[in-house]
Amino acid sequence: MKILYFGALKEKNPIYDFASELPLTVGQLRLKLNQQTSDIDFLDAKTLCAVNQEIVKDNITINADDEVAFFPPMTGG
């Protein structure tokens, strides 16, 4: 699956292409990504997840064609 990252996360050498069995939940994906990068705080508690451009909670399931993005709290305006 392809994963998008924005903001400061892009500077942490994130994994853009991640091999995983689907479906899985956002929470499960977070854990796996943190394990893979050997940084348990890579995606910390403040990091948000959007699936198909909508912010979701960790219990949401990701399916094969979903667009997944992780990003820090937003600072627009």
Next chain:
Amino acid sequence: MVKVRIQTEDFNINTEVEKIKNHSNTIGAVVSFVGCVREVCASGQGDLTLEHYPKMTEKVITDIIKQAHQKWQIQATTVIHRVGKLATSDNIVLVICASKHRQDAFLACEFVMDFLKTNAPFWKKETNQQGNHWLETNKTDQQAHNKWHD
């Protein structure tokens, strides 16, 4: 009318106000807000870079404008938000709300702007002589957004 633009180039406030007024001759109040870059650092040498999540940005801003149009009697809203590298005093964002009477336009403009500060997918990075620094959400902005949903 809902107009949302995400762009690198600057906007012309007068032009956008005139365009929104032309939408309807029942518009009696036009409220506009401009956000601009505060001094990035004391020496004057520094800039602000804005990143965004294309398509999601336009989608969430359009959604919040539609919410504003349902809460108040708003006839037209324009939001233009710049991205890319900006310098001190540069324009960042323009929000214009037009209604028959002024109270609705004032409230809608503030509502949309409070949303943009914390819930629209933009991220700001300051660059100065000390290096790069990603800005973080602040409590004031979060409280301003929350007050509309209490």
